[in-house]
Amino acid sequence: MTKTPTYWDYLNLEKLLDSQGGLSNDEASVSEDEMHFIIVHQVFELWFKLAINEITLIRNTMSSTQIEEKQIPFIVQHINRLVEIFKLSARHFKLMETLTPQDFLVFRSELGTASGFQSFQLREIELLLGLSNEEREKQGHSDPIEYLLKIVKETEFENNIKKRLVKLKTEPSLKDVLYDWLYRTPILGSTPKEKEDEKIISKFTNEYLYKIDEINQSQLKIMQKDGLDISRMEKSFRETYSQFENFLTNEDDNKMRRVKAAILFIESYRTLPLLAWPRLLIDKIVELEEQIVEFRFNHARMVERIIGKRIGTGGSSGVDYIDQTTKYRIFPELWAIRSMLIDTKHLPNIINEDYYKFNSSN
Numbered sequence: 157m158t159k160t161p162t163y164w165d166y167l168n169l170e171k172l173l174d175s176q177g178g179l180s181n182d183e184a185s186v187s188e189d190e191m192h193f194i195i196v197h198q199v200f201e202l203w204f205k206l207a208i209n210e211i212t213l214i215r216n217t218m219s220s221t222q223i224e225e226k227q228i229p230f231i232v233q234h235i236n237r238l239v240e241i242f243k244l245s246a247r248h249f250k251l252m253e254t255l256t257p258q259d260f261l262v263f264r265s266e267l268g269t270a271s272g273f274q275s276f277q278l279r280e281i282e283l284l285l286g287l288s289n290e291e292r293e294k295q296g297h298s299d300p301i302e303y304l305l306k307i308v309k310e311t312e313f314e315n316n317i318k319k320r321l322v323k324l325k326t327e328p329s330l331k332d333v334l335y336d337w338l339y340r341t342p343i344l345g346s347t348p349k350e351k352e353d354e355k356i357i358s359k360f361t362n363e364y365l366y367k368i369d370e371i372n373q374s375q376l377k378i379m380q381k382d383g384l385d386i387s388r389m390e391k392s393f394r395e396t397y398s399q400f401e402n403f404l405t406n407e408d409d410n411k412m413r414r415v416k417a418a419i420l421f422i423e424s425y426r427t428l429p430l431l432a433w434p435r436l437l438i439d440k441i442v443e444l445e446e447q448i449v450e451f452r453f454n455h456a457r458m459v460e461r462i463i464g465k466r467i468g469t470g471g472s473s474g475v476d477y478i479d480q481t482t483k484y485r486i487f488p489e490l491w492a493i494r495s496m497l498i499d500t501k502h503l504p505n506i507i508n509e510d511y512y513k514f515n516s517s518n
Contacts, residue, residue: 176198187262197272200275204281207242208277215329215333218231218336219328223337225430228434232440235440238444239443239447242447242448243447245451253461257462274304280321280324285329286332286487295481305321338418339414341421343356343417344507353414358405364404365405367504372393375389376389400495412489415489419493422438423497429512429513430512430513442487452478455478456475456479
């Protein structure tokens with residue numbers, strides 16, 4: 157007779173609840189504070205596992221060369237779940253902060269060189285999302301994957317870690333497939349397959365830049381009329397306009413130039429029916445990165461509160477290193493476009509507007 161499964165069978169609680177014995181694998185030798193430390197970090201790793209599953213699902217769904225409109229709400233739903241995972245994880249550090257500095261020092265030496273820096277699942281998340289080594293290098297950081305590959309031992313578990321990390325380094329990231337999708341965005345009804353596409357993209361970005369300059373000049377006239385010294389503001393407008401122009405038009409990579417134009421187009425004309433969900437998808441990606449930054453910030457504050465400016469157990473600079481990671485940006489283009497957006501009443505007139513309505517035959 158087949159046994160009816162119980163709640164603890166389904167969740168494999170026997171194994172899960174018997175995994176808090178620390179290095180000695182003996183719960184009797186683990187203090188209450190160390191038990192707290194172990195469980196909190198195990199929960200972090202469970203959240204990371206869930207995040208990996210969600211990012212993989214989103215990436216795989218978006219890797220298709222043609223994503224149907226009905227799939228976008230599905231993708232947004234799962235990005236939203238990721239956002240909530242990182243929101244909860246960021247708040248999780250408050251629980252960690254109930255450990256006092258003195259309580260932690262009692263067992264900190266037992267960690268040896270073990271460190272959160274060695275969380276291979278967090279590195280998997282970074283690889284899956286598309287965090288580049290160039291972004292790390294801006295903060296003076298090296299590739300943590302190379303470090304992890306050096307320290308793995310010849311056990312089945314650690315060999316599997318190695319295989320997973322090596323495999324991920326060769327696969328497309330969420331950023332890759334997201335930007336491929338943005339690249340294919342019809343802009344003013346034109347797609348990359350169209351012969352005149354580059355001209356249309358240039359026309360769109362140049363008209364947008366012209367509107368930005370027009371708005372700036374209008375503001376300067378108002379200030380001048382009010383008797384204000386406009387020299388500093390005029391210089392500021394010139395500098396920001398130059399930055400916007402370089403960002404949108406001076407990109408050597410034609411694909412990235414079109415991706416930037418697509419982000420600007422979707423964000424600007426988001427009220428058009430067929431752009432509403434793509435705009436929400438972009439916004440959720442930005443919110444996801446915002447939550448990851450908050451996660452890193454809360455991590456830094458927790459570490460500073462408990463161990464101050466001590467060197468990390470893994471040899472890093474501790475809180476200073478974690479603070480530097482808050483400057484990482486995986487999707488900088490999505491953030492940068494927000495500085496350029498203008499009031500809808502000033503937007504250039506859009507041609508082929510019917511293309512973006514639900515009743516369009518396209």
